[in-house]
Amino acid sequence: MVFENNPCLRLSWAKVLFGKPSLVVLHTWINRLDGTIGFVDRVMVKELNRHRFQFIPSVWEEPFGIVALEGIACGLIPIASDGGLPDAIGEAGVTFKRGQLAALVATTTRLVQSPELQAKCRRAAPQHLANFRSDAIKQEFLAALESVAAPRSRQAVK
Template structure:
C-alpha cells in the first residue's frame, strides 16, 4: 500500500509532532508500507537519509502528483496547505490530532474552523488523548502516542546520581521557570546540598532562566545542556531520578513523560491537558503553575521510598501500552478501516 504521509514539521526539527511523525513513518515502513513524506521542514547538513523519500516544500504540481500517487493520505495533524489536493484526488484520508485546534487564547479563528470542517471529510480521525478528542473531535478514535522503545530504555551501567531533569523547549509555555523555583524551594526545605537540576533544551527563555538561576543563587547547581538527541539524550536521562514537566500550557499529551519514564525517571507533571494520560499511574501530578505544590510533592516523593518503588513499577506497566508495536497495531487498524469505507 502506498501512503502519503503529511507532516508540516519533520526531522531535523525538534518537537512532539516531529517525533511522532518519525516514529509512525519508521514503523509503517518496517511493516512493508510504501511511504512518501511531505513536509515544510528544511533539511540541514546533519539531516540523515531515510529509508523512504522525504519531499520538502514541494511545488503545487508536485504536491498534486503525490496525492494522486497515494492509495491513502495520512495527515499527521491538520495542515491544509499540504492536504488541499485531497479535494481533487479523493483518496482515503486519515487525520491524526496531536494538538488543539484553536488559537493560543483558546478562541477559534477561520483556519481552525476550516480544520474542524476538514475532519468531517476524513474516513478516520485519531486523537492522541481523551482531552484532545473531547475538545476537537468527539468522534475520534483515541490512540495514545507511542514512544521510541528501541531508543529510550534504562541503562543499568549508568549511575543515577543526579536528582532532577527538565526536557523541553525553553519557552514560557513549558514552565522551566517553575522548575527552577521549585528546585530552589526543594533544596531550601530539604537541605539537600548535593541536588542538581539539568535543563535540556533551547529557546528564547534561555538567558532569562540563567539570570533567574543566578538570582536564586542556584546557578552552581543548575546545568543548561542545550539540545540533546539520540543516545546522548538517553544517557543523560538515565542519570536522573525525577523528570519535571511543569507545563503551564494545556499539553495535548506529553511524550517526554514516556521518554523519561522509559529511562527510569519518575515524572512529576502539571495536572492539565493530556499530561495526566501520559503520566498514568507511573508519576505524580501537581497543580498547574503552583510552585509550592510542586515543592511539597517533590519533598513527599523524596521521603517515601515505597511510593517511589510503586511508581517505578507502575511506570513499567504503563509503558507497555505505549510501545511502538502495540500502538502501531491500532494505527494500522485505523488505516485499514479507512480503506474499507
C-alpha cells in the first residue's frame, strides 16, 4: 500500500487524522526510516548556539532552504549558495555563486573580516524570522487568495 511505504504520506495522514501528530508517533515513524532523517534536539540547538556562521553550499538550486531559517533562529549567520537560499536568508546572511569555491572563500572572508556586515546580518535576523512565522505566512497567503478572488467577484457582479 502506498500509504505504508511513503513516510511523507504517513505524516500527511497523521496531520489529517489527528491535527498534529504526537511526538511519539513521529519518533516511531522516523526510527523506521533507518536514520535518513531525525529530530534536532536540544543538544543540537545548544551546539549550534556555540557557533557564529552556518555554511550552506548547496550543489543544486534550492527552491527554499528552511535549514537557513533554523540556523538564523539559533543565532548563526548563514553563508549560502544562490538559488532559493537568498529568499530564506534575506539580509540575515550572505550568498555566493553556487559551485564556485573561490566565491565561497571570498564571501566568507568578507564576512569574517567585517564586524559591520556581521552586525547588519544580526540586526536583520529577528524581522526576517518574523516574516516566516506561521501567522505571517497565513496572512500573506490569504492576501494572495483575496487578490485573485477580488477581480472575479467584480466580474460576477457586472
